[in-house]
Amino acid sequence: MATVGEVFRRSLPETIDQVRDDSSSSSELHVLAVDDSLVDRKVIERLLKISSCKVTAVESGTRALQYLGLDGERASVGFNESSVLREIPVVVMSSENILTRIDRCLEEGAEDFLLKPVKLDDVKRLRDFIMKGDGKDGGETRIHKRKRQDDYASLSSPSPFPACDPSSPLMPSSSPSARSSKRAKLRNKD
Amino acid sequence: MEVGQMQRRLIEYTKSLFMEGILDDQFLQLQQLQDESNPDFVVEVVSLFFQDAERLLNDITSALDQQSVDFPKVDAHVHQLKGSSASVGAQRVKNGCIAFRNFCEEQNVDGSLRCLQQIKQEYYHVKNKLEALFRLEQQIVAAGGSVPMMELSF
Numbered sequence: 001m002a003t004v005g006e007v008f009r010r011s012l013p014e015t016i017d018q019v020r021d022d023s024s025s026s027s028e029l030h031v032l033a034v035d036d037s038l039v040d041r042k043v044i045e046r047l048l049k050i051s052s053c054k055v056t057a058v059e060s061g062t063r064a065l066q067y068l069g070l071d072g073e074r075a076s077v078g079f080n081e082s083s084v085l086r087e088i089p090v091v092v093m094s095s096e097n098i099l100t101r102i103d104r105c106l107e108e109g110a111e112d113f114l115l116k117p118v119k120l121d122d123v124k125r126l127r128d129f130i131m132k133g134d135g136k137d138g139g140e141t142r143i144h145k146r147k148r149q150d151d152y153a154s155l156s157s158p159s160p161f162p163a164c165d166p167s168s169p170l171m172p173s174s175s176p177s178a179r180s181s182k183r184a185k186l187r188n189k190d
Numbered sequence: 191m192e193v194g195q196m197q198r199r200l201i202e203y204t205k206s207l208f209m210e211g212i213l214d215d216q217f218l219q220l221q222q223l224q225d226e227s228n229p230d231f232v233v234e235v236v237s238l239f240f241q242d243a244e245r246l247l248n249d250i251t252s253a254l255d256q257q258s259v260d261f262p263k264v265d266a267h268v269h270q271l272k273g274s275s276a277s278v279g280a281q282r283v284k285n286g287c288i289a290f291r292n293f294c295e296e297q298n299v300d301g302s303l304r305c306l307q308q309i310k311q312e313y314y315h316v317k318n319k320l321e322a323l324f325r326l327e328q329q330i331v332a333a334g335g336s337v338p339m340m341e342l343s344f
Contacts, residue, residue, distance in 0.1 A: 039238045039274040046223045046231060095273045117216045117277045120223070 029127060030054040034064045035093070040116065044093075047123045089130055093118060193335035200326045204340055207323070212316050217279030218340055233324055239278045243313055246271045247306075254302055264302065265294040271309075282312040 031053045035041045041057040048055045058064050065071055068085065089111040094101070102113045111130065114122050191199075207213045217232075224231040246267050253264045272287035286309035293301035327337045 037242070037270060037273055037277070039235060039242055039277050042235050042238060043220070043223070043277055046228065050223055095269075095276060116273065117219070117279075119216075119219050 027131075028052065028054055029130060030056070032064055032067060033057045034059075034061060036060060044118060047118060047120055048127075050120065051123045051127050053127060091126060193330060193333050196326065196330045196333065197335060197338045200323070200330060201338055201340065203323060203326060207319055211281055212319055213279045214281040214284075215279065216276065220278060221339055236278055236320055236324075239274050239280070240317060242274045243271060243283070246274075247310060247313065250306055254299065254306060259297075259299055259302075261294050261297050265291060268294060275313075280313075280316045283309060283316060286312050 029052075031048050033041065033044045033048065033055055035044060035057070036059055038059075041059065045055045045057045056067060058067055062071075070082075070085075090109065091112045091114060092102075092105040092110045093114045093116055095116040097115055105113050112126060114126070204213075208217075220232050220235055250264055250267045250271075253260055253267065268287050268290045272284055272291070275281075275283035275287065286305065290302065290305040290309060293305055330337055
């Protein structure tokens with residue numbers, strides 16, 4: 001029973017080096033969509049393409065890391081250690097409306113949480129939000145920037161959250177008011 | 191039958207599927223994603239759903255047939271089926287899966303078997319209905335007409 005996610009990326013690089021070198025931001029979002037269901041991959045791919053995003057759809061977290069060039073043994077840095085990859089907004093999708101899990105996702109730095117089945121309006125709203133958030137104000141609108149491992153030297157690390165890269169434990173950040181507004185928004189989905 | 195008649199028949203047929211709760215809003219969402227650049231999108235997604243569902247129903251059947259039932263495994267399969275049926279708008283199948291998961295939690299074999307039967311029925315029912323719907327669409331296209339899109343309000 002996998003929890004799935006999407007990773008949004010602004011540029012269209014093929015390797016991590018290209019991500020670092022790419023200083024210009026293209027207007028098209030490139031989304032790395034992760035879902036273990038073939039049906040859902042096909043749907044999310046179409047939803048994103050119709051919303052003018054470039055899409056790469058993969059079937060698992062492992063494949064996602066491989067695509068990003070972070071495969072296990074070969075990776076010299078984890079998803080959150082890389083200063084470039086840390087900037088990539090992460091959106092979590094799940095068919096289960098479990099508030100504690102949603103809260104955890106948001107606390108650990110997810111940009112948003114989408115309840116499946118995902119609708120066209122959800123994707124459009126999200127894309128607009130992400131497009132507005134990045135750029136000149138460099139993620140100021142992003143409420144929970146994911147932190148680096150060394151930022152937490154003095155804190156104890158919790159067990160890795162299953163939806164994210166298990167090799168880089170994520171830490172909760174504060175801002176409960178932002179979380180509660182997101183929570184309220186998600187509750188209304190019922 | 192001329193194209194206009196066929197189109198009206200398709201709309202009435204589709205409406206009936208919604209009225210009976212066989213399909214829900216998500217099916218309309220899929221139709222919204224279909225256009226001239228992706229004219230077979232709905233058929234393609236639904237075909238993937240059929241393949242997925244049949245595989246999962248087989249897996250669930252085998253798993254329940256074991257001496258000692260691995261309920262977490264059954265639950266995982268049902269969760270997947272719930273997900274894909276929800277994604278295509280197969281409401282009754284999805285609801286069946288929701289009920290099924292309760293029996294899994296209780297580790298109730300008899301309840302699970304009854305639920306599985308129910309879900310199979312609902313699955314074959316929606317499969318027949320959707321295949322009929324796609325045939326109607328094909329007839330319209332073959333006669334030179336275009337497939338009417340459902341209104342979202344009703």
